[in-house]
């Protein structure tokens with residue numbers, strides 16, 4: 001054989017019996033290998049084997065949901081490490097925080113990463129919600145996944161809030177006091193609900209233990225359950241960015257439905273064996289009827305015929321992009337953890353109220369609202385209406401189009417509400433000082449994250 005036609009040694013090695021006895025998956029540069037890469041790994045199994053090319057574009061999702069998932073993983077790992085050195089007792093908790101700083105290997109760094117990661121997660125989840133809204137990705141067939149998403153947002157906020165108390169310093173104690181005071185403004189249920197959460201009317205040992213258990217166990221279980229459904233639905237429906245261009249067009253979708261039903265029916269006809277069979281002794285008898293219990297036609301939105309070259313293998317195209325985003329997220333949180341120390345003020349003192357006592361930043365907008373409206377309106381009605389509106393949104397907004405130019409009213413209302421929340425949060429966080437008086441942040445800054 002001429003030298004030029006000999007196959008490279010790497011190829012021959014990979015095809016040798018010895019190599020294949022060790023590495024049993026086919027090479028990743030073949031379509032079969034790429035497909036098996038997704039099938040054969042429990043984590044990659046979350047991905048479909050092929051995805052529409054459009055979802056590769058960064059702007060299709062800004063990878064925000066994925067970043068939130070990575071942050072969850074970082075928080076779970078760092079949180080578990082912190083649990084080894086933390087006791088949820090008012091006599092111990094603050095001392096444990098100090099020990100983390102001085103005596104535990106990487107203790108302070110892990111605490112910093114956990115704290116900044118938690119703040120970042122709240123921010124990223126909110127941005128993910130905004131992205132999904134602006135792209136109209138909550139419209140059919142993804143309405144229910146939006147509702148699950150609202151549940152995840154609430155869990156994320158509750159996670160951050162319950163974690164806030166655990167260092168048991170002045171910042172923790174008073175931020176949670178202000179935050180949980182909002183609950184008791186609710187008529188009838190407010191008082192009992194606060195007593196149930198705190199184990200009494202003030203924050204003490206019972207509250208610390210409850211917040212700890214809710215933080216590490218109750219919310220983790222709730223999050224995992226909601227995430228399982230959320231990601232399962234994303235996997236089944238595909239991403240909105242991958243929908244065919246006419247997905248928003250009801251007439252075209254009805255045509256797709258009919259076409260797919262016809263294809264499903266035709267496939268059954270073809271598969272239908274002849275009505276009789278010839279037995280071993282030559283007799284012709286009626287064939288036992290196989291029962292088809294149900295045919296589930298593919299979702300017209302996500303499975304509508306697209307040109308074959310419009311899809312790419314998840315491995316490596318999407319998965320490698322996700323790996324880069326995951327590494328960048330880890331690097332960012334680590335850099336924040338190295339650069340900025342998580343605050344730890346003096347030991348919690350119920351008799352010494354700091355001025356001003358501010359709620360955690362994501363609730364400080366509500367605290368600012370309290371300065372202008374009746375507590376019932378600002379502390380109860382406003383958040384309840386906001387959450388209710390978010391849950392109802394996909395069912396109230398019946399406009400089938402996802403194009404921004406067809407959704408000017410919805411986008412304007414959303415921008416107005418979201419803008420108001422951001423302005424209230426910025427004022428409450430940076431422009432309020434002792435006695436909730438207006439101060440300029442460059443004169444004196446009364447904000448600690």
Ligand code: HEM
Pocket residue numbers: 061062063064065066067068069072125128129132135137138142145146147148149150152153156230234238239240241
């Ligand atoms: C902890 C919170 C959350 C996590 C970890 C999460 C995770 C994800 C992931 C990984 C995706 C795939 C697309 C992407 O990477 O962006 C996704 C899509 C989606 N999420 Fe979330 N999500 C969360 C919260 C929310 C919230 C608050 C909402 C809305 C209220 C929401 C609604 C949706 C919808 C509708 C989709 C499908 C989007 C599309 O098809 O373009 N999610 N989520």
